[in-house]
Each structure stands twice: as C-alpha cells, then as structure tokens.
Amino acid sequence: MDSATFILFGATGDLAKRKLFPALFSLYSKRRLPDAFSVIALGRKGFTALDFQDYVARALHTYAKQTDEAPGTLSSFLACFRYYSLDVTDTAGYEGLLRLIQERERELDIPENRLFYLSVAPEFFHDIAYRIKESGLGDTKGWKRLVIEKPFGHDLQSAIELHEKMSGSFEEHEIYRIDHYLGKPMVQKLHSVIASHPQIDALWNRNRISNVQITASEIVGVEGRGDYYEGAGAIRDMFQNHMLQLLMMIAMRFPAGRSADETIARKCEVLQALRPISKAEAALHIVRGQYTAGTYENITFAPYRDEPRVQTDSMTDTFVAARLWIDNEQWSNIPFYIRTGKRMKEKLTAITVEFEPKQGECGDGGSSAAPDRLEIRINPDERVFLHYKDRVIEQKADAVARSDGALSDAYERLLLDALRGDATYFTHWEEVELSWKWVQPVLEAFAENRLPLHTYPAGTSGPAAANTLTGKQGHAWWLYEEMAPRKIEELI
Ligand SMILES: NC(=O)C1=CN([C@@H]2O[C@H](COP(=O)(O)OP(=O)(O)OC[C@H]3O[C@@H](n4cnc5c(N)ncnc54)[C@H](OP(=O)(O)O)[C@@H]3O)[C@@H](O)[C@H]2O)C=CC1
Numbered sequence: 199m200d201s202a203t204f205i206l207f208g209a210t211g212d213l214a215k216r217k218l219f220p221a222l223f224s225l226y227s228k229r230r231l232p233d234a235f236s237v238i239a240l241g242r243k244g245f246t247a248l249d250f251q252d253y254v255a256r257a258l259h260t261y262a263k264q265t266d267e268a269p270g271t272l273s274s275f276l277a278c279f280r281y282y283s284l285d286v287t288d289t290a291g292y293e294g295l296l297r298l299i300q301e302r303e304r305e306l307d308i309p310e311n312r313l314f315y316l317s318v319a320p321e322f323f324h325d326i327a328y329r330i331k332e333s334g335l336g337d338t339k340g341w342k343r344l345v346i347e348k349p350f351g352h353d354l355q356s357a358i359e360l361h362e363k364m365s366g367s368f369e370e371h372e373i374y375r376i377d378h379y380l381g382k383p384m385v386q387k388l389h390s391v392i393a394s395h396p397q398i399d400a401l402w403n404r405n406r407i408s409n410v411q412i413t414a415s416e417i418v419g420v421e422g423r424g425d426y427y428e429g430a431g432a433i434r435d436m437f438q439n440h441m442l443q444l445l446m447m448i449a450m451r452f453p454a455g456r457s458a459d460e461t462i463a464r465k466c467e468v469l470q471a472l473r474p475i476s477k478a479e480a481a482l483h484i485v486r487g488q489y490t491a492g493t494y495e496n497i498t499f500a501p502y503r504d505e506p507r508v509q510t511d512s513m514t515d516t517f518v519a520a521r522l523w524i525d526n527e528q529w530s531n532i533p534f535y536i537r538t539g540k541r542m543k544e545k546l547t548a549i550t551v552e553f554e555p556k557q558g559e560c561g562d563g564g565s566s567a568a569p570d571r572l573e574i575r576i577n578p579d580e581r582v583f584l585h586y587k588d589r590v591i592e593q594k595a596d597a598v599a600r601s602d603g604a605l606s607d608a609y610e611r612l613l614l615d616a617l618r619g620d621a622t623y624f625t626h627w628e629e630v631e632l633s634w635k636w637v638q639p640v641l642e643a644f645a646e647n648r649l650p651l652h653t654y655p656a657g658t659s660g661p662a663a664a665n666t667l668t669g670k671q672g673h674a675w676w677l678y679e680e681m682a683p684r685k686i687e688e689l690i
C-alpha cells in the first residue's frame with residue numbers, strides 16, 4: 199500500500215475516539231498500514247502534539263479491544279500523530295496546515311498521497327472540501343481522497359445541493375461516503391454464504407423465496423443525541439442509509455468479482471427497480487412508531503418524549519417498518535419487510551429469507567410446521583442458520599470473499615479500503631440519490647402526519663401495527679425467540 203497522510207478533521211470528537219483511533223491502531227498493530235504513516239489530527243481545542251498523543255492513548259485504553267501489543271507498538275503508533283488546531287471556517291488556518299503536512303511528508307520521505315477524513319458535523323462537509331481545494335491542500339503530486347461520514351443530506355433536495363457543491367472540489371471517484379453497515383464482515387460475506395452452500399444456492403430462486411425480512415433492532419435509545427435524533431428519526435438515521443444498503447446487498451445480482459463499479463451498478467439496479475410509493479399511499483406500506491416508558495431486564499426506561507433535548511409532544515419516529523417490492527425478474531411479487539427501532543428488546547441485525555414449501559410438501563402430514571428459512575445474523579453475533587424441514591443447520595460463514603478475514607471491525611475494513619483506494623463498500627452518489635428519492639415521499643407523509651404514530655413500550659418488539667404489513671401478504675415477522683436455533687449441526 200502507498201504511504202500516505204491521514205488528515206483527520208474532528209479528531210477531538212466522539213467518533214474519532216470511539217471508532218477511528220481504535221480502528222487505526224488495530225490496523226497498525228496488524229501491520230496493515232504503510233510503514234511510513236502520518237496522521238494530522240485537527241480540532242479547535244488546544245493540544246500540543248504530545249498532549250494529543252496522550253489523548254489518543256487514553257482513548258485507546260478505553261475503547262480499543264487490546265493495547266498490549268508487541269512492546270513499542272503503541273508508542274510508535276502514537277508517534278505518527280501531529281495535532282494542529284484549526285477552525286475549519288478559518289481560511290488562513292489552512293496555510294499552516296499545508297505547511298505541516300508538507301513538513302511531515304519531507305520528514306518521512308513519503309509521497310503526497312492525502313486522505314482527508316471529515317469526522318465533523320455535515321454542515322461543514324462542503325466548506326472543508328472547498329477550502330481543501332482553494333488552499334492548495336488538494337494539489338498533490340500523489341492521490342487525494344475525501345472520506346465523509348453520514349448523513350449525506352437531510353432529504354433529496356439537500357443531498358442534491360450538497361453533491362453539487364462537493365463536486366466542485368472533489369471528483370466522485372475521490373469521494374468515499376461511509377456507511378458502516380457496509381463494513382460489517384457478514385454484510386461483505388452475504389454472497390459467498392449463499393453461493394458457497396449448495397443447499398442454499400439451490401433455494402435461491404424466485405420460485406422458492408416467499409419473503410425477505412431485514413431487522414435492525416437496538417436496545418439503546420438516543421444516547422444523549424436527542425437534538426440530532428429529533429431532526430432525523432429512524433427513517434433518516436437508519437432506514438435511508440443502513441437498511442436500504444442491506445436491502446441492496448442481499449437483493450443485487452451477485453457481481454462476478456470484487457469490483458467497485460460492478461457492485462455499485464448492481465446495487466443501483468435494485469434501487470431503480472424499487473417500486474416507488476407516493477405519500478398518499480405511504481400509510482399502506484409504512485408503519486411508524488415511538489417508544490413509551492417500559493422495562494428491559496428490570497431497568498425502567500423513560501419514554502422518548504422525556505429524553506433530554508426532545509420535544510414533549512415530539513412526533514419523531516423511533517421505529518419504522520416497511521413493505522417494499524422490487525419490480526425486476528428476480529424479485530417480482532416477493533415482499534421485502536424492513537424494520538428498525540430504538541429501545542427494543544434485543545440488539546440484533548439480521549436478514550431472514552423465508553422459503554415457500556416445495557410443491558407437494560404442504561399438507562402431506564410430514565411437512566414442517568414452520569416454513570424453511572435462512573437466517574443471517576449480522577450483529578452482534580455473526581452466524582448463519584438454515585432452518586430446513588424442522589432442523590436447524592448452522593452454516594459456516596467463513597468463506598470470505600476477500601483476504602481480510604482477520605479484520606472484524608467495520609471501521610477497520612473501511613479505513614483500510616479507503617487507504618488502498620477500494621470503493622466497493624462505500625456509497626456512491628447514485629445510491630444516495632436513489633435512496634433519498636424513494637424515501638422522500640415517506641418523509642413528506644411523516645411531516646404531514648398522514649400516518650398514525652403508533653406507540654410501543656420500551657423493551658418490546660415495536661408496535662403491533664407492524665404486523666399489518668406482513669399480515670396482508672399472509673406472512674409474519676419472525677420473532678427473535680423463534681429464530682433461536684433448536685438443534686445445530688455443522689453442514690460442512
Ligand atoms: N459519534 C458517532 O457514533 C457517529 C458519528 N457519525 C458522524 O460523524 C461525524 C462526527 O460526529 P461526532 O464525532 O459524534 O461529533 P462530535 O460533536 O463529537 O465532534 C465534532 C468534531 O468536530 C470538531 N469541530 C466542530 N466545529 C468545528 C470547527 N468550526 N472547526 C474545527 N473543528 C470543529 C470538534 O472539534 P472541537 O471539539 O475541538 O471544537 C470535534 O472534533 C458527524 O458527521 C456524525 O454525523 C456517524 C455515525 C456515528
């Protein structure tokens with residue numbers, strides 16, 4: 199991999215300490231980073247280089263999985279860091295930043311490869327990109343890349359505006375939009391799990407699949423981010439990005455190889471075939487909910503409306519469920535059910551593919567009571583179960599389609615990919631635009647209160663109204679308890 203400079207805007211923030219430093223350190227410890235690696239950390243707070251290295255060390259102590267690597271690893275990692283205090287809106291400050299980057303490039307004798315990571319509030323994305331260009335930071339003799347965090351826009355119009363502004367400073371192929379769900383190992387393995395198991399592969403056709411369910415439930419609430427969440431809700435926080443990404447990843451035609459262009463094109467095919475819903479009919483396909491007080495393992499949770507910085511009459515959705523149709527040859531007439539929510543009874547991200555009974559199986563007395571199904575658990579544990587004729591067979595899921603089996607963390611994988619210029623698991627603008635296009639009428643229907651806001655007690659599976667979505671097609675959500683395997687056998 200090319201040596202490079204990692205320029206981190208927002209280095210004093212929450213994401214940096216909890217996710218980015220641990221991911222970089224883990225990569226460094228596994229010798230996955232270039233030997234000569236320079237990190238320029240940016241924030242407004244005043245730190246000397248040594249103070250900041252100490253700050254990183256403390257963050258690693260709290261958030262990294264392990265820091266007791268080979269002697270000297272931590273100190274040599276910390277020595278990669280320099281801190282520069284910059285208000286990102288201050289044009290003059292970028293001159294000093296450029297000098298510092300160049301000084302380090304000379305010291306380490308590394309090419310002018312620069313990765314700019316924007317771990318700052320989205321309102322700064324364009325400002326920073328523009329100043330990188332104007333200040334000459336982006337005039338490198340090597341490559342330049344811009345990694346940006348979510349959210350990309352607040353709705354379709356704001357996303358388009360942001361995209362147009364950003365395009366003036368960086369080319370699309372230089373922009374790496376993070377969706378950390380795409381970095382999850384099981385999400386990257388979906389196709390190899392299906393293709394490498396003949397029993398699943400044989401079931402993977404439109405005549406056998408009855409419906410697909412995608413669930414991301416969380417026990418946590420809004421974790422002190424009430425002000426952000428009030429403007430987002432589950433629809434923007436999870437559905438428009440992570441849930442639609444899971445939908446694309448499971449429903450796309452499997453790419454022949456691991457090429458970013460092919461993967462992105464195939465994912466876009468899914469969104470293009472997604473049947474649009476108008477805001478008038480949103481209530482038929484979407485259920486929104488908000489949690490009230492409830493208990494989870496003897497802990498009492500306050501209602502959403504009592505969270506700090508949340509309106510007492512808030513109509514924000516903390517739960518969304520949807521029924522979607524993909525009108526293409528592979529998936530026509532097969533419903534996709536998606537649900538995501540906060541303060542539910544389990545932390546679980548999973549995809550369940552339910553199969554139709556084989557012709558002649560139904561009513562023959564020996565048929566299974568529950569339909570056959572493939573259950574792909576993405577988080578917190580990564581496991582694949584095939585429920586087949588009342589047996590539960592655990593499938594091996596280590597058939598990884600890439601050489602990074604050892605990298606278990608989404609940020610580790612995505613940072614490494616960005617450094618080596620692999621955009622396969624990043625979100626292309628076209629995906630962002632298509633996903634906002636589908637979601638936009640739903641946002642409007644929510645804003646106009648065209649859908650009831652159902653309540654659900656914290657610590658439960660969400661509002662009962664979500665059952666109407668599946669029930670209309672004669673299906674039912676798989677309950678988590680029912681998903682627990684009864685008998686496990688190794689297939690191979
Ligand atoms: N935290 C998380 O778990 C997640 C965050 N994200 C996204 O990551 C990004 C960062 O989030 P998070 O770390 O939580 O945010 P924080 O509010 O914790 O940190 C914001 C950072 O931006 C810096 N900053 C703010 N204003 C300026 C300014 N004018 N000039 C220079 N620096 C400035 C702050 O520096 P200082 O404090 O020194 O002023 C700080 O380092 C956001 O886009 C967020 O949506 C995405 C997914 C999860």
Ligand SMILES: O=C1O[C@H](COP(=O)(O)O)[C@@H](O)[C@H](O)[C@H]1O
Pocket residue numbers: 414416435436547577
């Ligand atoms: O992006 C986000 O994701 C997390 C959930 O991520 P996971 O990896 O733990 O499933 C969610 O809590 C947060 O609200 C959202 O912004």
